[in-house]
Every structure is written in C-alpha cells, then in structure tokens.
C-alpha cells in the first residue's frame with residue numbers, strides 16, 4: 001500500500017541521515033554506507049535497488065570505478081549483446097549517449113526499469129559486497145572494467161573540474177585532487193577494495209566475473225571483444241568474423257566516433273548535472289606521465305605493491 005511505501009521511504013531517509021558524511025572538493029556530499037563512500041543523493045536509488053532488484057540469469061551487469069573508462073565498455077557490450085537487433089546504421093548509440101543506452105542503476109528509481117528488453121544490461125559503480133544478494137547468487141554475468149590508477153586520477157580530475165566550472169565553483173590542482181583520492185572518502189572508494197573485490201571474485205568464479213582492463217582494450221580491441229562475446233554466451237560466428245563485424249563494432253564505439261556524434265557534443269545526461277561531452281576526452285594510456293609528480297607516482301606504486309601486487313594484479 002502507499003502508506004507502507006511511505007514508511008519504507010521514511011526508514012531509508014532515517015538510515016541515510018544516520019550515516020557519517022564527508023564534504024570535499026568533489027561534490028556532492030558523500031556518505032559512508034556499507035564500507036564505501038557513496039554520493040549521498042544516489043543512496044535512495046541504490047538502497048532501493050539493493051532491496052528490490054531480482055536478478056535473472058540472463059541479465060548482464062557492467063561494473064567499474066568512476067573514470068575507469070566505463071563509457072567505452074557500455075557502448076561495446078551493448079553492441080555485442082544487441083548485434084542481431086541493431087546494425088551500425090541503426091544502433092541507438094547514434095542518437096543516445098552510452099550512459100542513456102545503458103543506465104547506471106544508481107541514477108534510476110527502483111523498482112524498475114522493467115519493460116527493458118532482455119537481456120537486461122545494467123551498470124553500476126557499487127563494490128562487490130554491496131551488490132544485491134540476487135546478483136551475487138544468480139548466474140548473471142558481471143563485467144568489471146578497471147584502469148591504471150594514475151590515469152584514473154588524472155581523468156577524474158579533469159572530469160570534476162568540468163563539473164565545478166559548470167557550477168561556477170573554484171578549480172583545484174591535481175595535487176589537491178590526488179590528496180582527495182588518497183583520503184578515499186569519495187566516489188565508491190576505497191578504490192583498492194573496489195578493484196580487489198571484483199578481482200578476487202573473477203579468480204574464484206571466472207564464469208561469473210570477467211575482469212577487463214582499459215589498457216587491454218586499447219591494445220587489442222578485437223581480442224577483447226571476442227572475450228566479451230564468449231563470456232556473455234554470444235560468441236562471434238566465423239561468418240561474423242570474416243564479415244568484419246567485430247571491427248565494425250570497435251569502430252562504432254571508438255572514442256573518435258562517439259565523441260564526434262552530435263548527440264554527445266552538447267547537453268546534459270538525463271536527470272544529472274553532467275555534460276555528455278565530459279565523458280569523452282583524450283582516451284590515452286599513460287596520460288599521467290605528463291601530469292603526475294614523481295612523489296605521487298611513488299606513493300601510488302607503494303600502495304599497489306602492498307594492496308594489489310600480492311594478488312597477481314598488475315597495471
């Protein structure tokens with residue numbers, strides 16, 4: 001009943017009000033929820049998703065840490081999964097931003113979005129332990145994308161400066177941004193727990209979690225697309241391979257193509273303050289070399305030595 005719904009909403013508001021918060025350069029306010037820092041305005045959707053989402057084995061979940069190059073695999077996975085419905089001439093990517101085609105669950109009210117065509121393709125930034133029970137239990141595949149942490153921090157600096165400029169707020173230096181990054185009280189961090197949570201799961205359940213790296217996509221997009229297609233149970237046929245379907249998808253989803261589309265050049269993402277064009281910048285591996293001071297590099301390297309190298313993960 002609607003009064004029951006109101007009670008539930010009140011209970012969620014109370015829960016959110018009771019959480020520790022953190023305010024910093026990167027807006028909005030963040031709350032510490034289930035051991036990660038979540039932008040507070042996203043919590044109602046996220047909690048509703050955790051409570052109401054019933055995963056189906058056919059669903060596909062795309063997960064990343066913000067600024068790990070999420071936009072790219074959104075376009076790629078969508079194209080792979082829907083290649084029998086859409087060709088390059090009529091793909092929805094021509095008229096919608098990849099974030100509109102594959103929504104983040106935390107940007108949508110739940111229950112929903114039903115009426116989605118199956119297989120449902122959804123994206124999220126939440127850490128593995130915070131995924132709904134039904135996602136972890138079911139056979140629905142999870143694709144995780146990560147990126148060299150130094151490129152991620154540089155990318156995130158540019159992105160958040162753009163947001164700040166659009167709100168007429170003062171800018172800050174990369175050094176300040178790096179400090180914020182190290183303090184970890186923002187954007188679905190701790191960063192290292194986020195990565196290792198999915199990494200460990202991909203080792204234990206390789207059919208459940210596919211762990212991709214941005215750098216590998218850059219190096220061998222065709223090989224990586226084949227891996228994705230097999231992982232979601234839709235391997236490319238010989239005919240498709242010979243007909244150049246993989247290369248076509250790669251080209252359609254390239255930074256150059258997507259960045260050049262009218263739909264991605266201006267305007268904001270639905271329900272957000274985010275400029276669509278801010279998701280496309282340089283897309284270069286190792287961009288950090290021109291920006292990051294040696295002391296920052298040392299600091300990140302020593303954290304990586306401690307937190308991820310022992311798990312066999314390298315960048």
Ligand code: A3P
Nearest residue numbers: 067068069070071072155254255280281282283
């Ligand atoms: P840079 O800022 O280094 O250029 P996210 O998608 O997680 O928000 O991450 C954004 C980063 O991915 C940006 O990196 C952006 O340029 C890059 N990116 C977006 N679309 C891409 C694509 N189609 N191919 C390669 N990189 C892409």
